[in-house]
Amino acid sequence: MAALEKPVLKDEVVMTKALVRTAERLDFRQSDLGRMLGLSGASVSRMVHGQYELNNHRPEWDTALTLIRLYRSLSSILGGQEDLIRRWMHTPNTDLGGVPADIIRRGAAGLFTVGLYLDGIRGRI
Template identity: 80%
Template sequence: MTALQKPTPQEEAVVTRAVVRTAEKLDFRQSDLGRLLGLSGASVSRMVHGQYELNIHRPEWDVALALIRVYRSLSSILGGQEDLIRRWMHSPNTDLGGVPSDILRRGAGGLFQVGIYLDSMRGRI
Protein backbone atom coordinates (compact mmCIF):
# COMPACT_ATOMS: atom_id res chain seq x y z
CA MET A 1 0.00 0.00 0.00
CA THR A 2 1.38 3.40 -0.91
CA ALA A 3 1.13 6.46 1.30
CA LEU A 4 -1.50 7.91 -1.03
CA GLN A 5 -3.87 4.96 -0.84
CA LYS A 6 -6.56 5.14 1.79
CA PRO A 7 -7.16 1.94 3.72
CA THR A 8 -10.55 0.36 3.57
CA PRO A 9 -12.38 -0.02 6.86
CA GLN A 10 -12.08 -3.77 6.41
CA GLU A 11 -8.27 -3.60 6.50
CA GLU A 12 -8.25 -1.89 9.87
CA ALA A 13 -10.83 -4.32 11.27
CA VAL A 14 -8.96 -7.36 9.95
CA VAL A 15 -5.59 -6.27 11.32
CA THR A 16 -7.14 -5.35 14.67
CA ARG A 17 -8.77 -8.78 15.03
CA ALA A 18 -5.58 -10.49 13.85
CA VAL A 19 -3.35 -8.73 16.38
CA VAL A 20 -5.76 -9.55 19.22
CA ARG A 21 -5.75 -13.24 18.22
CA THR A 22 -1.98 -13.15 17.79
CA ALA A 23 -1.47 -11.71 21.26
CA GLU A 24 -3.68 -14.43 22.73
CA LYS A 25 -1.75 -17.17 20.92
CA LEU A 26 1.56 -15.72 22.15
CA ASP A 27 0.28 -15.55 25.76
CA PHE A 28 0.32 -11.75 25.84
CA ARG A 29 -1.81 -10.07 28.46
CA GLN A 30 -3.81 -7.04 27.39
CA SER A 31 -1.38 -4.85 29.31
CA ASP A 32 1.55 -6.36 27.35
CA LEU A 33 -0.21 -5.68 24.06
CA GLY A 34 -1.05 -2.14 25.11
CA ARG A 35 2.54 -1.37 26.07
CA LEU A 36 3.82 -2.83 22.80
CA LEU A 37 1.31 -0.92 20.66
CA GLY A 38 1.52 2.26 22.72
CA LEU A 39 -2.16 2.10 23.63
CA SER A 40 -3.91 2.60 26.94
CA GLY A 41 -5.42 -0.33 28.77
CA ALA A 42 -8.88 1.04 27.99
CA SER A 43 -8.12 1.18 24.26
CA VAL A 44 -6.85 -2.40 24.26
CA SER A 45 -9.93 -3.54 26.16
CA ARG A 46 -12.15 -1.82 23.60
CA MET A 47 -10.07 -3.38 20.82
CA VAL A 48 -10.55 -6.87 22.30
CA HIS A 49 -14.30 -6.26 22.45
CA GLY A 50 -14.52 -4.95 18.88
CA GLN A 51 -15.08 -1.31 19.86
CA TYR A 52 -11.71 0.09 18.74
CA GLU A 53 -9.74 -0.43 15.55
CA LEU A 54 -6.09 0.24 14.89
CA ASN A 55 -5.31 3.26 12.77
CA ILE A 56 -3.15 2.74 9.69
CA HIS A 57 -1.73 6.26 10.07
CA ARG A 58 -0.36 5.68 13.58
CA PRO A 59 2.74 3.78 14.75
CA GLU A 60 0.48 1.16 16.35
CA TRP A 61 -0.26 -0.15 12.85
CA ASP A 62 3.34 -1.05 11.99
CA VAL A 63 3.94 -2.61 15.39
CA ALA A 64 0.76 -4.70 15.07
CA LEU A 65 1.84 -5.95 11.64
CA ALA A 66 5.29 -6.82 13.01
CA LEU A 67 3.75 -8.82 15.87
CA ILE A 68 1.53 -10.71 13.44
CA ARG A 69 4.56 -11.41 11.27
CA VAL A 70 6.49 -12.78 14.28
CA TYR A 71 3.65 -15.19 15.02
CA ARG A 72 3.29 -16.26 11.40
CA SER A 73 7.04 -16.88 11.10
CA LEU A 74 7.12 -18.89 14.29
CA SER A 75 4.03 -20.82 13.27
CA SER A 76 5.54 -21.73 9.91
CA ILE A 77 8.79 -22.89 11.53
CA LEU A 78 6.96 -25.02 14.12
CA GLY A 79 4.27 -26.35 11.82
CA GLY A 80 1.48 -24.39 13.49
CA GLN A 81 1.70 -26.49 16.68
CA GLU A 82 0.36 -24.18 19.38
CA ASP A 83 2.00 -26.08 22.25
CA LEU A 84 5.43 -25.80 20.60
CA ILE A 85 4.88 -22.11 19.86
CA ARG A 86 4.05 -21.40 23.51
CA ARG A 87 6.98 -23.50 24.72
CA TRP A 88 9.37 -21.66 22.37
CA MET A 89 8.04 -18.31 23.55
CA HIS A 90 8.76 -19.13 27.21
CA SER A 91 12.09 -20.96 26.85
CA PRO A 92 15.54 -19.35 27.06
CA ASN A 93 17.06 -18.77 23.63
CA THR A 94 20.83 -18.37 23.56
CA ASP A 95 20.79 -16.81 20.07
CA LEU A 96 18.42 -14.08 21.25
CA GLY A 97 20.06 -13.76 24.64
CA GLY A 98 16.89 -14.30 26.63
CA VAL A 99 13.37 -15.64 26.71
CA PRO A 100 11.50 -14.55 23.55
CA SER A 101 8.33 -13.54 25.40
CA ASP A 102 10.40 -11.28 27.68
CA ILE A 103 12.23 -9.79 24.70
CA LEU A 104 8.94 -9.05 22.92
CA ARG A 105 7.62 -7.32 26.03
CA ARG A 106 10.55 -4.88 25.96
CA GLY A 107 8.88 -2.97 23.16
CA ALA A 108 9.24 -2.43 19.45
CA GLY A 109 13.02 -2.98 19.54
CA GLY A 110 12.57 -6.43 21.06
CA LEU A 111 9.77 -7.18 18.65
CA PHE A 112 11.94 -6.40 15.65
CA GLN A 113 14.88 -8.34 17.17
CA VAL A 114 12.75 -11.49 17.46
CA GLY A 115 11.26 -10.91 14.01
CA ILE A 116 14.66 -10.66 12.35
CA TYR A 117 15.84 -13.77 14.17
CA LEU A 118 12.77 -15.76 13.06
CA ASP A 119 13.15 -14.55 9.47
CA SER A 120 16.73 -15.79 9.47
CA MET A 121 15.70 -19.16 10.96
CA ARG A 122 12.92 -19.55 8.41
CA GLY A 123 15.46 -18.97 5.65
CA ARG A 124 17.42 -22.01 6.83
CA ILE A 125 14.49 -24.41 6.48
Protein backbone atom coordinates in the same frame (compact mmCIF):
# COMPACT_ATOMS: atom_id res chain seq x y z
CA MET B 1 -32.17 -14.79 -7.69
CA ALA B 2 -29.30 -12.44 -6.87
CA ALA B 3 -26.20 -13.88 -5.26
CA LEU B 4 -25.62 -12.90 -1.67
CA GLU B 5 -22.84 -10.40 -1.36
CA LYS B 6 -20.28 -10.80 1.37
CA PRO B 7 -19.66 -7.65 3.37
CA VAL B 8 -16.26 -6.11 2.69
CA LEU B 9 -14.32 -5.61 5.90
CA LYS B 10 -12.05 -2.62 6.31
CA ASP B 11 -8.32 -3.29 6.63
CA GLU B 12 -8.44 -1.80 10.13
CA VAL B 13 -11.05 -4.32 11.27
CA VAL B 14 -9.16 -7.28 9.81
CA MET B 15 -5.83 -6.16 11.27
CA THR B 16 -7.32 -5.50 14.70
CA LYS B 17 -8.97 -8.92 14.87
CA ALA B 18 -5.80 -10.64 13.66
CA LEU B 19 -3.73 -8.82 16.27
CA VAL B 20 -6.06 -9.75 19.13
CA ARG B 21 -6.04 -13.43 18.06
CA THR B 22 -2.26 -13.40 17.68
CA ALA B 23 -1.72 -11.89 21.13
CA GLU B 24 -4.02 -14.52 22.65
CA ARG B 25 -2.17 -17.35 20.90
CA LEU B 26 1.16 -16.03 22.14
CA ASP B 27 -0.16 -15.65 25.71
CA PHE B 28 0.28 -11.88 25.86
CA ARG B 29 -1.90 -9.99 28.31
CA GLN B 30 -3.71 -6.81 27.38
CA SER B 31 -1.13 -4.82 29.36
CA ASP B 32 1.66 -6.42 27.28
CA LEU B 33 -0.16 -5.50 24.10
CA GLY B 34 -0.68 -1.93 25.26
CA ARG B 35 3.01 -1.54 26.08
CA MET B 36 4.04 -2.94 22.68
CA LEU B 37 1.63 -0.73 20.74
CA GLY B 38 1.94 2.38 22.89
CA LEU B 39 -1.78 2.31 23.69
CA SER B 40 -3.57 2.83 26.97
CA GLY B 41 -5.12 -0.08 28.81
CA ALA B 42 -8.55 1.33 28.04
CA SER B 43 -7.81 1.43 24.31
CA VAL B 44 -6.57 -2.15 24.33
CA SER B 45 -9.63 -3.28 26.26
CA ARG B 46 -11.90 -1.57 23.72
CA MET B 47 -9.88 -3.19 20.91
CA VAL B 48 -10.35 -6.66 22.41
CA HIS B 49 -14.09 -6.02 22.65
CA GLY B 50 -14.38 -4.74 19.06
CA GLN B 51 -14.85 -1.09 20.00
CA TYR B 52 -11.45 0.21 18.84
CA GLU B 53 -9.67 -0.31 15.54
CA LEU B 54 -6.00 0.06 14.80
CA ASN B 55 -5.13 3.13 12.78
CA ASN B 56 -3.12 2.42 9.64
CA HIS B 57 -1.58 5.90 9.79
CA ARG B 58 -0.03 5.44 13.23
CA PRO B 59 3.02 3.49 14.46
CA GLU B 60 0.71 0.98 16.19
CA TRP B 61 -0.12 -0.42 12.73
CA ASP B 62 3.48 -1.37 11.92
CA THR B 63 4.01 -2.84 15.36
CA ALA B 64 0.84 -4.93 15.06
CA LEU B 65 1.86 -6.11 11.61
CA THR B 66 5.28 -7.13 12.96
CA LEU B 67 3.73 -9.18 15.79
CA ILE B 68 1.42 -10.96 13.34
CA ARG B 69 4.36 -11.67 11.00
CA LEU B 70 6.38 -12.98 13.93
CA TYR B 71 3.61 -15.39 14.85
CA ARG B 72 3.23 -16.55 11.25
CA SER B 73 6.99 -17.14 10.96
CA LEU B 74 7.06 -19.11 14.17
CA SER B 75 3.98 -21.07 13.15
CA SER B 76 5.53 -22.03 9.81
CA ILE B 77 8.81 -23.06 11.47
CA LEU B 78 7.03 -25.20 14.08
CA GLY B 79 4.35 -26.63 11.79
CA GLY B 80 1.51 -24.67 13.38
CA GLN B 81 1.74 -26.61 16.65
CA GLU B 82 0.37 -24.18 19.23
CA ASP B 83 1.97 -25.97 22.20
CA LEU B 84 5.42 -25.76 20.59
CA ILE B 85 4.89 -22.11 19.68
CA ARG B 86 4.03 -21.22 23.28
CA ARG B 87 6.94 -23.29 24.60
CA TRP B 88 9.39 -21.56 22.24
CA MET B 89 8.10 -18.15 23.31
CA HIS B 90 8.66 -18.92 27.01
CA THR B 91 11.98 -20.80 26.86
CA PRO B 92 15.36 -19.04 27.17
CA ASN B 93 17.02 -18.61 23.78
CA THR B 94 20.81 -18.27 23.80
CA ASP B 95 20.89 -16.63 20.35
CA LEU B 96 18.51 -13.90 21.52
CA GLY B 97 20.00 -13.67 24.99
CA GLY B 98 16.75 -14.21 26.84
CA VAL B 99 13.20 -15.50 26.75
CA PRO B 100 11.55 -14.35 23.49
CA ALA B 101 8.26 -13.35 25.17
CA ASP B 102 10.15 -11.21 27.69
CA ILE B 103 12.21 -9.57 24.94
CA ILE B 104 9.04 -8.77 23.00
CA ARG B 105 7.31 -7.38 26.11
CA ARG B 106 10.05 -4.76 26.45
CA GLY B 107 8.65 -2.91 23.45
CA ALA B 108 8.86 -2.47 19.72
CA ALA B 109 12.67 -2.87 19.56
CA GLY B 110 12.42 -6.32 21.18
CA LEU B 111 9.57 -7.28 18.90
CA PHE B 112 11.57 -6.34 15.81
CA THR B 113 14.66 -8.18 17.13
CA VAL B 114 12.76 -11.45 17.64
CA GLY B 115 10.97 -11.01 14.30
CA LEU B 116 14.25 -10.58 12.43
CA TYR B 117 15.69 -13.60 14.19
CA LEU B 118 12.75 -15.76 13.09
CA ASP B 119 12.93 -14.40 9.53
CA GLY B 120 16.58 -15.47 9.47
CA ILE B 121 15.79 -18.96 10.71
CA ARG B 122 12.92 -19.35 8.28
CA GLY B 123 15.23 -18.31 5.45
CA ARG B 124 17.56 -21.22 6.26
CA ILE B 125 14.82 -23.86 6.18
